[in-house]
Amino acid sequence: MSYVETYYRPGAADDxxxxxxxxxxxxxxxxxxxxxxxLSAALELARRDCSVCVLExxxxxxxxxxxxxxxxxxxxxxxxxxxxxxLGAAGAKELHRLSMEGVRIVAGNLxxxxxPDADPVPGILxxxxxxxxxxxxxxxxxxxxxxxxxxxxxxxxEVAELVASPAYRQAxxxxxxxxxxxxxxxxxxxxxxxxxxxxxFEASPATGLQADRPEKTVRTEGGEVxxxxxxxxxxxxxxxxxxxxARSFLPIATYVxxxxxxxxLIATAIRTRAGIADDxxxxxxxxxxxxxxxxxxxxxxxxxxxxxxxxxxxxxxxxVATYPQLRDLPVDxxxxxxxxxxxxLMPQIGxxxxxxxxxxxxxxxxxxxxxxGGRVIAEAITGESDRYQLFAPFGLVWxxxxxxxxxxxxxxxxxxxxxLYRERRSx
Numbered sequence: 514m515s516y517v518e519t520y521y522r523p524g525a526a527d528d529x530x531x532x533x534x535x536x537x538x539x540x541x542x543x544x545x546x547x548x549x550x551x552l553s554a555a556l557e558l559a560r561r562d563c564s565v566c567v568l569e570x571x572x573x574x575x576x577x578x579x580x581x582x583x584x585x586x587x588x589x590x591x592x593x594x595x596x597x598x599x600l601g602a603a604g605a606k607e608l609h610r611l612s613m614e615g616v617r618i619v620a621g622n623l624x625x626x627x628x629p630d631a632d633p634v635p636g637i638l639x640x641x642x643x644x645x646x647x648x649x650x651x652x653x654x655x656x657x658x659x660x661x662x663x664x665x666x667x668x669x670x671e672v673a674e675l676v677a678s679p680a681y682r683q684a685x686x687x688x689x690x691x692x693x694x695x696x697x698x699x700x701x702x703x704x705x706x707x708x709x710x711x712x713x714f715e716a717s718p719a720t721g722l723q724a725d726r727p728e729k730t731v732r733t734e735g736g737e738v739x740x741x742x743x744x745x746x747x748x749x750x751x752x753x754x755x756x757x758x759a760r761s762f763l764p765i766a767t768y769v770x771x772x773x774x775x776x777x778l779i780a781t782a783i784r785t786r787a788g789i790a791d792d793x794x795x796x797x798x799x800x801x802x803x804x805x806x807x808x809x810x811x812x813x814x815x816x817x818x819x820x821x822x823x824x825x826x827x828x829x830x831x832x833v834a835t836y837p838q839l840r841d842l843p844v845d846x847x848x849x850x851x852x853x854x855x856x857x858l859m860p861q862i863g864x865x866x867x868x869x870x871x872x873x874x875x876x877x878x879x880x881x882x883x884x885x886g887g888r889v890i891a892e893a894i895t896g897e898s899d900r901y902q903l904f905a906p907f908g909l910v911w912x913x914x915x916x917x918x919x920x921x922x923x924x925x926x927x928x929x930x931x932x933l934y935r936e937r938r939s940x
Contacts, residue, residue: 566714568731585691618885618888641684773844853874855907
């Protein structure tokens, strides 16, 4: 199976389709959504000997969960200063430690499940396109002082040894972060849930939720699940099942492409197996895959949920602007996926009402944060901790409807303009 097929087509790898829900089923917990947040919550609960049933509308990790860039690093989509302004210094530090724990959860799952096709590669290079030596060094020192977390400063000359691009100035290299194949990882989580006795149904979109009784009922076209707890984890594909939840985030499209194999040409531009990302809002992120034969390149976000006609060319243009020597490198395939973003850019993790939980809005930094989201929801359901309440100050803020989408797009464009101005000042 080629890398294109296993990455882009969730139904093309070895896992056969799972059956759709039919008839009446019972479980302690019903998880709606088979992306990374739902699978993470279900696995954490199954490991605690809870009976779990997962309902997925398409295939496991069908959306952005299985077709993203595969970067795993600490942090949240919201900037640290924004979190600190909301929670204060102590609260912001506690949430950052949670994000670090999320990285360890993913790494621990990779090791415990021995996922043979996840292909984890250590290291992420956070590059900047403007002069920022002193700021990067201060950030490096702050991470070590406050969190005992070590990253390495890379000068412009050191960055040039790793990536032959005129765009980059300096970088911070994080040896603790890593990148991998997220779809194969998600499939491994699903197999482990089933090994522990959990049930997973595909092609089973939830069409109704009755939650006004101690025993909740989730209905699909073919059946229903009765459970004491329901976890809503359907992300950017959440429909009208719970209107309050649907109104609290924006579905945002993100784009990814996979180049044709050209190892010799690619080696003239990228000389590191580390993942590379810049610090711009919705900036570029990319990495070598297929043993350095291809580039997986992601970037750009939009409130437009349909896929642009010339998506591959849009992304290729960005790649060539960063690496002019790759102008003759064609694209094999490009795709988009929907993420869910709250206006405050933090995950929406909490309890809607007795027995109904939500674990969504992980857009922009999902691979570590879905892992910690799943864990804290599992801890809440089993009574182990109330760490989920750390997210309560952010809440389910109304997304603003159509005006909210317009505002989000305008904000993104303003970020792009600010980034361009900053970079031109350093030129």
